[in-house]
C-alpha cells in the first residue's frame with residue numbers, strides 16, 4: 001500500500017504492489033508518514049467495543065498482517081486498526097506475484113494466502129505495545145496445511161487475545177482452500193463455541209467478531225447471522241473480498257485468481273450490511289468494509305448499520321491524504337443531514353439496500 005505523500009505515492013504506484021506495500025510498512029516504521037494536519041472534527045467521535053475513538057474509520061485487516069505498525073497507523077489518523085490475519089505458524093503464502101492493481105476499476109485482486117510471521121512473533125510485538133492508547137483489533141486465521149482449523153483459531157486466540165481490543169475470526173479469505181467452509185452452520189457453531197470457551201477459560205472479556213464473505217445467498221447469510229446471534233458473539237465484519245463481481249472490469253488483471261476488493265465491492269458489501277442490520281437491529285455490532293473511497297461511501301455504510309468502517313484498497317491509490325478527505329466529507333454529511341453524532345446516523349437508512357453505496 002502507498003500511504004504516504006503524493007510524490008512518494010507516484011513513485012510507489014510504478015512498483016509491483018507488494019513491493020510498494022513493503023516499502024510503505026518500512027516507511028511507517030521509520031516514522032516517515034505524515035501525521036494528520038488537523039484534529040478530527042468532534043462530530044466523528046464514537047465508541048466501539050468500549051473504546052472512545054476519535055473517528056470511525058479503521059485500517060482493514062491485511063495491511064499490517066504482522067502487527068508491525070499499529071501505533072503508526074493510529075498516529076496517521078485512523079480511528080482504529082485491525083492487524084492480521086495472523087496464523088499460528090509462520091507461512092510464506094502463495095507464490096508472487098499475488099497482488100494485482102486494476103487502476104481503472106479502483107480495485108485490487110489479491111491471493112496472498114495468509115503470508116506472515118506467525119502468532120509468536122506478532123504476540124511479542126503486541127506485548128511490547130501493551131498499555132498504549134488506541135483500539136487495535138487482532139484478526140486470526142488458520143494455517144494452509146492445518147489438520148484442524150478450529151484448533152488454529154483457538155491457538156491464535158490463546159496467544160493474542162490478551163493484547164487485543166477485539167479479536168476477529170476471519171472465515172472469509174478466498175485464498176486459503178476450505179477456509180470459507182467454516183461459515184457453514186455446524187462448522188461455524190463449533191468454531192464460535194470453541195472461541196467463546198477459550199475466552200471464558202482465559203477469564204477475558206475481549207469482544208469477538210466474525211468476518212464474513214460477500215459471496216453467498218440470502219439464506220446462507222441469514223443462517224450465519226442467526227448462528228452469531230444464538231452463540232452470542234459481539235460483532236460481524238461485512239465483508240472480505242469477493243470471488244465474484246468480475247463482469248464489467250476493465251483492468252488487464254481481471255482474470256487473475258483471488259479476492260477482488262475496492263470499488264466493485266462497495267455496492268454488494270453495503271447491501272449485505274444493510275440486510276444484516278435489519279436482521280440484527282443493534283443486537284450485534286456491525287463493522288462495514290468493502291470499497292470505501294470517499295466520505296459518502298463511509299456514510300452509506302454507517303447509515304446501512306455500521307458502527308464503524310474500515311478500508312484498504314482505496315488507500316493504495318489515494319494514500320493517507322484520502323483518509324483525511326474521507327473524514328472531512330463524513331463530518332460534513334453528518335452535519336448536513338442534521339445528525340449530532342456518528343452513532344445517531346447508524347442504521348438510519350430506510351430505503352432499499354440496492355441504493356446503498
Ligand SMILES: Cc1cc2nc3c(=O)[nH]c(=O)nc-3n(C[C@H](O)[C@H](O)[C@H](O)COP(=O)(O)O)c2cc1C
Pocket residue numbers: 060061062063065084085099108110112114139170173211239240241261262263265289290291292310311312313314
Ligand atoms: C492485499 C490485501 C490483503 C488482504 N488481507 C486480508 C487478511 O489477511 N485478512 C482479512 O481479514 N482481510 C484481508 N483483506 C481484505 C480487507 O481487509 C477488506 O475486507 C477488503 O479488501 C475490502 O475492503 P477494501 O475494498 O476497502 O479493500 C485483504 C485485502 C487486500 C487488498
